[in-house]
Amino acid sequence: MIKEILRKKKYGTINVNKTENGRIIPYPKYTKKEKEEKDREVENDLWIRCKGCDETLLKEDIIKTSYVCNRCDYHFRMGARDRINLILDVDSFMEYDVEMKTIDPLDFPGYNNKINKAKEKTGESEAVITGEGRINGLAVVICVMNADFMMGSMGSVVGEKITRAIEKAIEKKRPVIIFSASGGARMQEGILSLMQMGKTAAALSRLSNEGLLYISVLTDPTTGGVTASFATLGDIILAEPKALIGFAGPRVIEQTIRQKLPEGFQRSEFLKERGFVDRIVHRKNLKNMLYKILYIHSLGGEKNE
Amino acid sequence: MNSSLNFEKPVIELESKIGDLENFASVSGVNLENEINILRKKLDNIKNDAYSNLTPWQRVKIARLQERPTSLEYIEKIIYGFIEFHGDRLYADDHAIVGGIGTLKGTPVTVIGHQKGKNTNDNIKRNFGMPHPEGYRKALRLMKQAEKFKRPVIMFVDTPGAYCGLEAEERGQGEAIALNLFEMSRLKTPIIVIVIGEGGSGGALALGIGDRVCMLENSIYSVISPEGLSSILWKDASLAEEAAGIMRLTAQDLFEFNVIDKVIKEPLGGAHKDVDSTSSKIKQYLIKELPGLMDLDIDTLIQNRYEKLRGMGTWG
CATH class of the missing domain: 4.10.860 (DNA Excision Repair, Uvrb; Chain A)
Structure with missing residues (x-):
């Protein structure tokens, strides 16, 4: 069963209940043609197959459980807006840098087209949403990546938005929480994508110099340049169960070493055993866990006023 | 050969x-x-x-030549009295990264670089210049040592990439690279980076944060290899030449993107045709840039380094 998950290229991603400005809208906006197609696929919109236990589940039900299978606890991938609604207090979110636009510095074939498709698919302008809000009343700066947007890949805009959010946290003296979900650096922006790793890491070292807290939450999947920059730099690193976390992707490793990877390799539980993750937290407990950690840090240390 | x-x-x-x-x-x-x-x-x-x-692909070929001078060859010609140090004090000594101390025109320096092999046996020992986490951790240990003794750091970058293997993952390849970026951005001593061959993605960047970053004329630096890109784009790694043409990976490209400060000229045909003259050009660059950086007070140095990183990228 787990082997099967490892081998599959596509993971359980669902796309209902888009929200705009924090408000829930029933369905994503479709073009007329897509709508007709969707009407024919009503069943698929109602049902979803769990990648963990193969059960067919009512989408309505798993939305209630924040996209967790109520039979086997499989954590489906979750859109960034849904994540914000799950973690932050109602109406507390204020988004940063909504207007920042992606451009195509390399004239890379098909890049603009890809961006437009991702925008249409997700209703978002890029692979990360940043802003500030509250968790049970405690103020935080939060960045949430969206694996549905070009595999959550990091180009200039993703790097810049995260860096600005960290700088805002330094200015406001607030803790930072980053939810990672990414295939890595975005190849279409070439070397500029790679440099976002250095930029975000540098911003985090400033945050750390200021004695401010950074909690990194690893979700499925966190790989490549994101793993090799901000995702693994948390003062505290949490992970959702069974998330794929690694530097190189499993297929690349299998091709390099020419053998199958052991079961559970590069999953959250494996990383915790190897000492790279502090805790694995079930999605239903995530907000409370974040709150508890934030609360203890809000009390300050011995020498703090 | x-x-x-x-x-x-x-x-x-x-x-x-x-x-x-x-x-x-x-x-x-x-x-x-x-x-x-x-x-x-x-x-x-x-x-x-x-x-x-030269087309980008021809430069890729030159950058990867087995005869292309490696870090240790440049160190021998540029650094006086180099003493190599080994190990990360945590797990092992990674031969894909070398480092140690010596002097440059009388100034004590720490030198670190990726190290490729000069023949097949050597390459097996050096893992073709592809480090494991312990390599990056050794580099960080030597950087911290340089900081303590107020020695500037000279970095030579030359790797196809960080190694993609089972053990590298188990020992935290991602974390090792990330921590180097984090610490290098605030290291309290000057860092000068010279890309001498291949700048392969995160594995290169992990030694690539500096106050000055320059590249030899025929070296390359990219987010993914041309082979990797072509196999993703066209499901065919043999179209790497076409991929190299679109990805803007030459020294001149990076200079135009403001990612590097200088392109160091190579002799006609490539650095391997005249190692002495290439070494002397690198040495001249270091001797020209280091004193100014060493004169800066640490806060300004680190502030400037931050702003340099801060300027990376483009958006609308």
């Missing part, structure tokens, strides 16, 4: 013909000086043609 690249063939053919003529002239005593001089002029023209308009 046959270094001949396709586009070099006419050059090599003519060079060997001239050699033959010279031999014949000296053996037979016939005076061929005029003929030889004409051929030499022709050779210069052909060389200029072949090397002055």
